[in-house]
Amino acid sequence: MSVEKTLSIIKPDAVRKNVIGQILSKFEGNDLKVVAMKMKQLSQAEAEAFYAEHKERGFFGDLVRFMISGPVIVLVLAGNNAILKNRELMGATDPKKATPGTIRADFADSIDENAVHGSDSEAAATREIAFFFDAAEIAH
Numbered sequence: 654m655s656v657e658k659t660l661s662i663i664k665p666d667a668v669r670k671n672v673i674g675q676i677l678s679k680f681e682g683n684d685l686k687v688v689a690m691k692m693k694q695l696s697q698a699e700a701e702a703f704y705a706e707h708k709e710r711g712f713f714g715d716l717v718r719f720m721i722s723g724p725v726i727v728l729v730l731a732g733n734n735a736i737l738k739n740r741e742l743m744g745a746t747d748p749k750k751a752t753p754g755t756i757r758a759d760f761a762d763s764i765d766e767n768a769v770h771g772s773d774s775e776a777a778a779t780r781e782i783a784f785f786f787d788a789a790e791i792a793h
């Protein structure tokens with residue numbers, strides 16, 4: 654097992670529902686450690702740049718509008734196999750298909766408003782962590 658870092662975002666729907674703490678508890682209860690965290694209102698330009706890989710998709714406009722609809726929490730999680738572990742804890746993109754007990758099964762209402770983002774590969778984690786955090790903002 655390798656110690657990895659991954660980027661998580663608690664999306665505007667989950668912040669509005671007041672479940673930030675419950676989501677953080679799922680991470681901490683599964684041996685993922687928060688090593689950086691901030692609340693942030695994304696600008697349209699930031700949301701478009703963060704999700705640039707999806708810009709040709711039909712849902713891109715809706716995704717960007719949703720991601721700037723309120724503040725988000727951006728955080729870096731560290732732990733053994735953190736990237737895959739976080740993806741497992743999140744559950745499927747569509748909460749209706751998410752395994753019971755996962756974050757999306759518990760807290761998300763729809764594929765458009767699905768509570769959390771998590772990096773899906775090492776390359777994505779490196780890019781996404783650098784998108785939001787300077788090295789000095791991440792605990793060692």
Ligand code: GDP
Nearest residue numbers: 712715716745746764765766767769770771773
């Ligand atoms: P993830 O890695 O599980 O978050 O899923 P993807 O990388 O495939 O998609 C990124 C995000 O785009 C998802 O978390 C959703 O918020 C959004 N998304 C994906 N598919 C759809 C869709 O069909 N409709 C809408 N409105 N949003 C979608």
